Amino acid sequence: MVSSIANSLGFGSGLDVKQLVTDLSNASRDPKIARMTDLTQTNQTRISALAQARADLDGFADSLSQMVDDGTLRSTPTVSDESVLGATSRAGLSADSFAATVVVNQLARAQTSYSGVVADKAAAIGAGTMTLTVGGVAKTITIDATNNSLDGLAGAINASGAGVTASIIADEGGHRLILKGPTGEAGAFTLTADAGADPALSAFATGGGMTEGQNAANAEFTIDGVAFSRASNIIDDVVPGMSLTLKKAAPGQPVDIGASRPLGMIKQTVSDFVAVYNQLKKSLVAASSLSGPTSGLRELERELGGLLHKVISSHGSINQLSDIGISTTKEGLLSVDNAKLDKALEADAGAVEALFNPRRDATHTEQSDPGIAFVLDAIRDKAVGVNGAIDRVSKSLDTKKENLADQLEKIEMREDAYRKRLEKQYGSLEAKLAAFKATQSYLEQQIKLWSNQGND
Incomplete structure (x- = not known):
């Protein structure tokens, strides 16, 4: 076998x-x-x-x-003189009704102070404590054996969290300490030597040895004659839907701002x-x-199909896609009637825009005006x-x-x-x-x- x-x-x-x-x-x-x-x-x-x-x-x-x-x-802001101010749009700008005149009287600025020339920025400047006060909030700046130098003082100020920036720049014969506070009047600061500190530290006090380069100031401007004061040169809270950037002071020089809609x-x-x-x-x-x-997926199809007649803005007559000429074909697809769309744009272009780019303010929220x-x-x-x-x-x-x-x-x-x-x-x-x-x-x-x- x-x-x-x-x-x-x-x-x-x-x-x-x-x-x-x-x-x-x-x-x-x-x-x-x-x-x-x-x-x-x-x-x-x-x-x-x-x-x-x-x-x-x-x-x-x-x-x-x-x-x-x-x-x-979005509707696009227009500015008659962009050397004085710039403007960008945010949700909420209404091109139909917005037009204003702005006069920039003063730019917001930060306080700056600078010291005298120090020959060696690594040399000892004196030990002790100093008090840095910004907007009523005081911070203690300590100078001891670990940081007794111009570099050490700048580092201690920057590490304090007071909002004042310390820099050291080279100058003829040595270096200077430059201090710069936050923009606006509330950003004004003082730096003083505390009792018991080495007298040499007084050379870096704002009321003594430091020289003020410029004082802190708010931006001052008017819109259609109404006066405003802000700590920043970027203004987001005055014109609905528009952010203004003040570029230079031009008292008595009106600048017209408006908006154009991207039809x-x-x-x-x-x-x-x-x-x-x-x-x-x-x-x-x-x-x-x-x-x-x-x-x-049939559920998703139904929800998408419901977009056509879903109210997505608070406008009285143009608040859904069907109002601007969008309709459903027998195959379940969408088509657009351009004649009806043009008519809607002619009647209220802002309402058509709001379907896609909803306004956002106190009365136009995600609940009342969600947008598509x-x-x-x-x-x-x-x-x-x-x-x-x-x-x-x-x-x-x-x-x-x-x-x-x-x-x-x-x-x-x-x-x-x-x-x-x-x-x-x-x-x-x-x-x-x-x-x-x-x-x-x-x-x-x-x-x-x-x-x-x-x-x-």
Whole structure:
């Protein structure tokens, strides 16, 4: 008998047992593997479609938010003399009604004081304590053996947290200590030597040895004759939606400021909104159809479809996308009626702008005037959040992907075991057939031999 099943296959009996085992095992394995491959590919297609839908949703929401954040859709301030002041827009600027005249009488400035020339900035200047007072708040400046020098005094002042900056500059014959406080009248400061300090420290006191370079002052300006005083030259709290930067004092020189609305950009944004929405809609439809009728993506589709008639501003007549000519086609996509959009812009361009770039002030909040970007962000965050529509489908598809991989592994293990059983069974059969054939051959020889002996 042969020594192993492997060696017995295909020998002795005349049957191609090896091919027979291969055919039988393939007949069992191939349909199962093909089915699992189809299921895996279908699931991967669903995962890819969902990923595309999420990417489109993220891109849609982020692009709108970015346009609002960077001011692309905002009314733009206009300034008649930018050498005197500059202006930038913030949410809330109304181009329809804003116009004013500004006169800059004085710029805000910080107090500066400087010392006399010190020959060696590393040499001892005297030990003791000094008091640095800014806006009524006092800080103790200690000079001892560890920092007894001009460098040490500057470092101690900077480390005090008082808001005064100490610098050392080179000057003819040595170095000077320069102190600069915060901008505005409230930033005025004093530096005094305390009782018991080395008398030499008085050379760095503001009321003695230090010389005042300039005093602290507020910006003084008027808007349409109304006087204002601010500690900074950047004014954010006077004109709604506008930040002013005072550049130079120009008493008696009026500067006109106003705002212009980017009508072309608004129209382009409406067109872009419709185009990107339609792309997102198609991605969601594709992902939803692949993910099955119970998919949570239908919920997201409904929420997006509701954008058209959702009130997103507090304006009386132009407060939803349908008011500016955006409508739904029979396929569920959006289209824009440019004639209706132009009519809305002509009637109240500010209201159209507010749909995309909502105003923000005491009466225009995220609740009363969310704007399309805010609403879309909320829909996106809900969908991708824990147990959101996209999150649920994504988890389901990932779980199915893992299950399919496990099933495939088990099928391969079962089919491998089945093939080994076939090899054993048919190997045994091969051995028996070979033995039978050998016996048959022996008997045939004996019969032939007997027959020949009988003839003799």
